[in-house]
Amino acid sequence: MSGTDDEEEHSSAIKTPKQVITVLLAAFAFPVAIIMLLAQYVTGDPSVDPNNPKFSDEAVAKRLKPVGRLVLAGDSPQADEKMAGTSQAAATAPPAPVAAADGADKIKSIYTTSCAACHTTGAAGAPKLGDKSTWAPRIKSGTDTLYNSALKGKNAMPPKGGNASLSDADVKAVVDYMVAEAK
Ligand code: HEC
Structure with missing residues (x-):
């Protein structure tokens, strides 16, 4: 049993500066890089194409439209179609029956x-x-x-x-x- 064998067995695997850098990278820089990527993923811009017809003002208004709406006796049924989300439709709606x-x-x-x-x-x-x-x-x-x-x-x-x-x-x-x- 020579002394060198013993030393070999119990000493750290890190011996050269190059190995120190490698271990630092693996233990510190790598997780930090992953955290940065995750943060970027969560906070980054969602890539919405503004030219996609699904994101047009009209399509969005249609999706946000309430499920139901109050129909007064005097309202014309066409007013329903005009209600596609524009406030203009409300302004041009026929007056309430009492006033009429x-x-x-x-x-x-x-x-x-x-x-x-x-x-x-x-x-x-x-x-x-x-x-x-x-x-x-x-x-x-x-x-x-x-x-x-x-x-x-x-x-x-x-x-x-x-x-x-x-x-x-x-x-x-x-x-x-x-x-x-x-x-
Ligand atoms: C909260 C209940 C109530 C409501 C709502 C009400 N009235 Fe009356 N009204 C009475 C009572 C009670 C009398 C009897 C008063 C008395 O002679 O002591 C009366 C009496 C009257 C009279 C007779 C008054 C007189 O000099 O003999 C008239 C006309 C009248 N009401 C009209 C109306 C009109 C129009 C409305 C709706 C715009 C109305 N009332 C709503 C309770 C009411």
């Missing part, structure tokens, strides 16, 4: 939304629509009195039926309608 409808239909719809809750059921002692006996004494007191009660309120009857956005003319027209129904 006129005359008797409008008055009846105001009655239904603002007055019927009390005047169809007779809630809180409201004179029922079409109930001649409860309306007769009120009609006798004069149309102006009725207008005034409807506009300013009377006991449990709130001003304008609680809908302050109604115009005076509309409220008066609804009173006329209620009076006509009671005759």
